[in-house]
Amino acid sequence: MCVKKILLKNLHIINPCSDHALVENAYVAIYGDTIESVSSGEPAGEFDAVHDLCGKIALPGMINAHHHLYSALAVGMPLPKNNPRNFNEILEQVWWKMDLALDRESTQACFEAGLVESLKAGTTTIIDHHCSPSYIEGSLSLLAETSENFGLNISTAFEISDRNGQEKFEASLQENIDALSKFSGNQHVHPMLGLHASFTLSDLSLRKIRDSLGKLKSWGIHSHVSEDKADETDALKKGFNSVLERLEEFDLLNENGLIIHGLHIKDSDLELIQKHDSKFVHNPSSNANNRVGITPNQNLLKLKSGLGTDGMQSNMLREAKEGMLIRSSHLEGGKDSVDYMELLFKNNAEIASNLFSGSIGGSIKLGYILPEYQADLAIFDYLPRTPISESTIFGNIFFGLNSLPSDVMTRGEFRIRDYQLLEVSEEEIKANAIEQSKNLWSKFN
Numbered sequence: 451m452c453v454k455k456i457l458l459k460n461l462h463i464i465n466p467c468s469d470h471a472l473v474e475n476a477y478v479a480i481y482g483d484t485i486e487s488v489s490s491g492e493p494a495g496e497f498d499a500v501h502d503l504c505g506k507i508a509l510p511g512m513i514n515a516h517h518h519l520y521s522a523l524a525v526g527m528p529l530p531k532n533n534p535r536n537f538n539e540i541l542e543q544v545w546w547k548m549d550l551a552l553d554r555e556s557t558q559a560c561f562e563a564g565l566v567e568s569l570k571a572g573t574t575t576i577i578d579h580h581c582s583p584s585y586i587e588g589s590l591s592l593l594a595e596t597s598e599n600f601g602l603n604i605s606t607a608f609e610i611s612d613r614n615g616q617e618k619f620e621a622s623l624q625e626n627i628d629a630l631s632k633f634s635g636n637q638h639v640h641p642m643l644g645l646h647a648s649f650t651l652s653d654l655s656l657r658k659i660r661d662s663l664g665k666l667k668s669w670g671i672h673s674h675v676s677e678d679k680a681d682e683t684d685a686l687k688k689g690f691n692s693v694l695e696r697l698e699e700f701d702l703l704n705e706n707g708l709i710i711h712g713l714h715i716k717d718s719d720l721e722l723i724q725k726h727d728s729k730f731v732h733n734p735s736s737n738a739n740n741r742v743g744i745t746p747n748q749n750l751l752k753l754k755s756g757l758g759t760d761g762m763q764s765n766m767l768r769e770a771k772e773g774m775l776i777r778s779s780h781l782e783g784g785k786d787s788v789d790y791m792e793l794l795f796k797n798n799a800e801i802a803s804n805l806f807s808g809s810i811g812g813s814i815k816l817g818y819i820l821p822e823y824q825a826d827l828a829i830f831d832y833l834p835r836t837p838i839s840e841s842t843i844f845g846n847i848f849f850g851l852n853s854l855p856s857d858v859m860t861r862g863e864f865r866i867r868d869y870q871l872l873e874v875s876e877e878e879i880k881a882n883a884i885e886q887s888k889n890l891w892s893k894f895n
């Protein structure tokens with residue numbers, strides 16, 4: 451197959467939190483799926499195609515460091531008659547009913563609807579945490595195939611849990627193990643080992659999970675940790691000082707692992723994460739919605755936290771802005787906040803590049819519009835009302851840029867051009883999602 455070389459011109463490039471934060475009137479040369487050069491002058495050479503972006507603004511394709519695509523059909527679903535009183539009741543009365551009702555068809559509809567929303571928002575890499583206990587075998591392969599149809603990068607993980615009995619525990623574990631074997635070496639799929647959370651896994655189960663990894667290479671857990679205090683209380687009851695100490699005891703922490711939430715961790719837990727070089731992901735809109743507390747500033751800063759949405763949404767710019775506002779509402783005047791631009795653009799890029807490189811044992815660069823990075827771009831038709839300079843990037847992105855991208859490119863190919871999806875039919879996907887939601891909701895109502 452002939453590898454195409456294309457040129458994008460007349461584009462203003464923004465790489466937030468980097469040494470190349472702004473390149474005005476840029477030319478971007480792309481060879482296959484990789485950026486070859488970013489320059490202010492026209493590069494020499496022949497191109498198969500030249501695209502004039504007419505002065506639009508490009509951000510790197512964004513990364514969602516923790517998502518639940520399976521919750522895409524939860525929008526508008528019937529809620530329990532009585533308001534859940536705490537985090538466990540939210541899980542039992544809402545999410546565990548919904549995930550158990552998912553079959554193959556509704557799961558696929560969730561994947562498609564969630565991926566469309568992601569792509570349309572310029573989110574081009576998704577680190578997903580999947581759960582469909584009534585449809586386990588083959589679900590991660592379906593996720594990988596569906597993501598491939600959209601040209602997106604996907605990290606797979608099936609939430610292993612004891613809560614649905616031994617058979618489903620075994621099948622979920624096997625689904626993760628199969629994905630770890632099947633997708634190792636795939637540049638666009640990064641398989642992880644999904645654990646729901648410490649409090650729904652017994653000691654015996656954790657031991658079984660660890661033993662089953664055998665000689666598999668580059669595995670890493672993707673687990674909710676200390677999202678609510680109840681997770682820590684459960685670990686104490688089981689005889690451990692904390693959830694993270696429990697995971698370490700079962701030899702489940704390493705540099706490929708993702709620790710999600712961590713709202714109630716102690717300083718000694720923070721040191722454990724640093725010792726194992728595990729990655730940490732903050733999900734502000736979900737935490738606010740579930741009323742589980744607020745992650746301390748120091749945890750986000752010391753652990754170079756990434757940013758995820760925990761299934762709440764697929765728009766990362768919106769998540770970052772909401773995170774910033776939620777945190778500000780808890781701070782007194784004059785107190786320092788957290789730079790959400792850094793979480794979204796710098797830390798997520800580092801986390802995703804590390805993970806996806808780990809699957810192939812090579813080097814994949816994601817999250818910047820710079821040479822050698824994968825050509826994933828979110829391009830906005832944005833007319834600024836104040837000059838864009840390195841010092842005004844933050845204001846323009848968080849307070850000026852309110853629309854979806856007009857064009858989205860992944861792996862050097864346009865997937866959206868002038869707001870139109872090129873390879874999939876949004877109408878068909880949405881129509882199917884509406885049918886599937888009705889079926890799904892009827893099962894648990």
Ligand SMILES: [Zn+2]
Nearest residue numbers: 518579674760
């Ligand atoms: Zn989650």
